[in-house]
Amino acid sequence: MGLEEARLALAREELAVPHISALRSEFAERLAGLFWARSPAQHIVVRLTGDGYVADREIRTEAGVVPVRFVTGAAATTVQLTARLQAAMPVLQKLIPEISGAWVDETTGRIVLDVDAPQTSKHVYDAERATIEAVVGFPVEFRFSPPPTDLISPPLSARPAR
The missing domain is CATH 3.30.300 (GMP Synthetase; Chain A, domain 3)
Incomplete structure (x- = not known):
């Protein structure tokens, strides 16, 4: 273009x-x-x-x-999906402690769960997919990102002596 x-x-x-x-x-x-x-x-x-x-x-x-x-x-409107997601959030936060966000993907009609975990954890979450989808009542998609790390250097007083 x-x-x-x-x-x-x-x-x-x-x-x-x-x-x-x-x-x-x-x-x-x-x-x-x-x-x-x-x-x-x-x-x-x-x-x-x-x-x-x-x-x-x-x-x-x-x-x-x-x-x-x-x-x-x-299968459902965005309003219905959003309401169901909000109702399920307390349970989802207990089932998935690493959850960092959740939203409705209007392109697919799925509920997307952002998880602070590496992509290599996918098999663990896929094993729990049926339980999580039963809680939500709709299909879910997991999106993974590595957990945030502390990008700020520790203060000089906390650094080991040379």
């Missing part, structure tokens, strides 16, 4: 904001996710619960047209 196309893409995103707010309001009862996709071309994806068909649309901006694609059949 060239510089001019990147500039136009960014402008379309900014100019589409009021239209995105309108989409969120219009489909509030069914909204399972709304996000920008950039491949194969820039467009908005609106994920909805239920099977009721919604025709694709276009948002016209001064920087160009933004296609809007609707995908139906999601």
Whole structure:
């Protein structure tokens, strides 16, 4: 993507904001996710619960047209997933002491659990996935990051003598 196309893409995103707010309001009862996709071309994806068909649309901006694609059949709305996650957090914090964050991924409809543990711990968490998903009531995805380390040098008085 060239510089001019990147500039136009960014402008379309900014100019589409009021239209995105309108989409969120219009489909509030069914909204399972709304996000920008950039491949194969820039467009908005609106994920909805239920099977009721919604025709694709276009948002016209001064920087160009933004296609809007609707995908139906999601299991739960973002509101339902968020409420379920909030209700489950006390139990999740006991089951996963290393949990550092939790959120709803609107692109997949999964609840993402950020864990301060190396990727090599994946098998341990995968073994507990069924228990954790039973607590949450929806599919979960674990995302791992190494635990934070103290990046600040200890004070000189705490350093060993040479």
